[in-house]
Amino acid sequence: MSSTRLLRLNSAAGLTLLLVAGCGSIEPGNGDDSTDPNAFITGVTFDWTTYKEMADGSDNWPLAWCEDGHQYTSWGDGGGFGGTNQDGRVSLGFGRIEGDYPNFTGYNVWGGKDPESNDALFSGKVVSMICMNGNLYAWRSSGSNNSALKWKQIIRSTDKARSWSADEFPESRLEGDVGLPGLPYFLDYGQNYSANSDGYVYIYTIRIETTDTWEVQKPGVIWLARAPAANEAFIDLANWEWYTGAGPTWGSIDDRAAVIQDSDGFMRNSAMYVPGLNRFVMVANHTARNQGNIVIYEAPQPWGPWSVVMKKNGWPAGETSVVSASFAFGNFSPKWLSADGRDCVFVWFRPDSWNSVECRFETAATTVQ
Numbered sequence: 001m002s003s004t005r006l007l008r009l010n011s012a013a014g015l016t017l018l019l020v021a022g023c024g025s026i027e028p029g030n031g032d033d034s035t036d037p038n039a040f041i042t043g044v045t046f047d048w049t050t051y052k053e054m055a056d057g058s059d060n061w062p063l064a065w066c067e068d069g070h071q072y073t074s075w076g077d078g079g080g081f082g083g084t085n086q087d088g089r090v091s092l093g094f095g096r097i098e099g100d101y102p103n104f105t106g107y108n109v110w111g112g113k114d115p116e117s118n119d120a121l122f123s124g125k126v127v128s129m130i131c132m133n134g135n136l137y138a139w140r141s142s143g144s145n146n147s148a149l150k151w152k153q154i155i156r157s158t159d160k161a162r163s164w165s166a167d168e169f170p171e172s173r174l175e176g177d178v179g180l181p182g183l184p185y186f187l188d189y190g191q192n193y194s195a196n197s198d199g200y201v202y203i204y205t206i207r208i209e210t211t212d213t214w215e216v217q218k219p220g221v222i223w224l225a226r227a228p229a230a231n232e233a234f235i236d237l238a239n240w241e242w243y244t245g246a247g248p249t250w251g252s253i254d255d256r257a258a259v260i261q262d263s264d265g266f267m268r269n270s271a272m273y274v275p276g277l278n279r280f281v282m283v284a285n286h287t288a289r290n291q292g293n294i295v296i297y298e299a300p301q302p303w304g305p306w307s308v309v310m311k312k313n314g315w316p317a318g319e320t321s322v323v324s325a326s327f328a329f330g331n332f333s334p335k336w337l338s339a340d341g342r343d344c345v346f347v348w349f350r351p352d353s354w355n356s357v358e359c360r361f362e363t364a365a366t367t368v369q
Contacts, residue, residue, distance in 0.1 A: 276341020
């Protein structure tokens with residue numbers, strides 16, 4: 001990590017946190033610079049001297065870290081690493097990232113310009129991936145349009161993204177509709193899912209408010225489900241149990257309770273465990289799509305209580321002159337974390353390219369609680 005002084009990106013503005021039936025109900029409105037005084041992670045700072053941009057024309061870039069030491073990713077509507085909107089363009093591609101930040105190299109594995117294994121064999125979009133037992137699992141939708149609000153399905157690769165099962169797990173297909181869970185995303189537990197200790201795979205879903213427009217779902221409600229990791233039980237929705245309240249308690253989908261509520265809405269979320277801090281972080285796009293509206297949450301458990309770390313409109317405008325367009329979706333790298341969990345790398349897409357920068361989690365205490 002760079003030792004250059006980091007630029008402050010949060011303020012001390014307060015935010016009321018209400019606890020409703022054991023879940024976090026966050027109503028900050030549509031203001032900037034909101035920080036929850038109850039948070040353990042109190043802010044995120046970014047070192048813009050470490051900023052990198054690549055893969056012009058390609059978007060999304062979720063990250064999964066496997067036992068081989070490499071990270072794997074996915075992109076849409078472009079040629080991937082070394083490609084452009086015209087050169088190697090595919091609807092859906094998968095790649096491998098080798099090395100440490102900032103001296104890393106990206107390779108196109110499946111689809112894109114000069115892929116190592118296969119040309120893209122089916123279309124769609126992926127914004128959530130994990131690696132577990134050496135296998136990659138990804139939530140695939142039909143595309144970046146309102147059809148993505150209607151269904152997502154788990155696909156799997158057993159050979160590090162060189163081939164994928166397009167329709168192997170119909171029992172994983174989550175049908176979204178108004179009032180129902182949709183837009184699912186995994187909670188990432190680090191390299192090969194090894195930071196997980198309770199044997200569950202956790203999946204967050206966003207309540208669908210409309211299926212007519214590809215846009216942030218407002219008001220925003222997030223639900224949490226889990227299923228055993230053993231024998232890939234999480235692939236079958238029949239094995240999911242849903243968070244139903246404080247305790248925590250778990251039950252049927254009909255008894256589900258929200259873990260976060262925010263009137264500004266949600267879209268394209270990501271979630272990750274930070275081992276060094278023993279905290280969970282979540283990133284979301286709020287209020288409007290592709291306008292740089294970012295919110296970062298933190299919590300001591302997957303179910304919360306969740307606190308706002310940073311909330312911005314039009315980010316990163318006003319923070320740096322090196323980025324000309326706005327955040328659309330992002331995630332923290334599960335690999336590029338320091339041992340104490342404080343130094344991090346944030347990877348996001350702005351329409352349309354890979355963007356990354358070193359960052360640091362600021363905390364309310366010098367030691368982990």
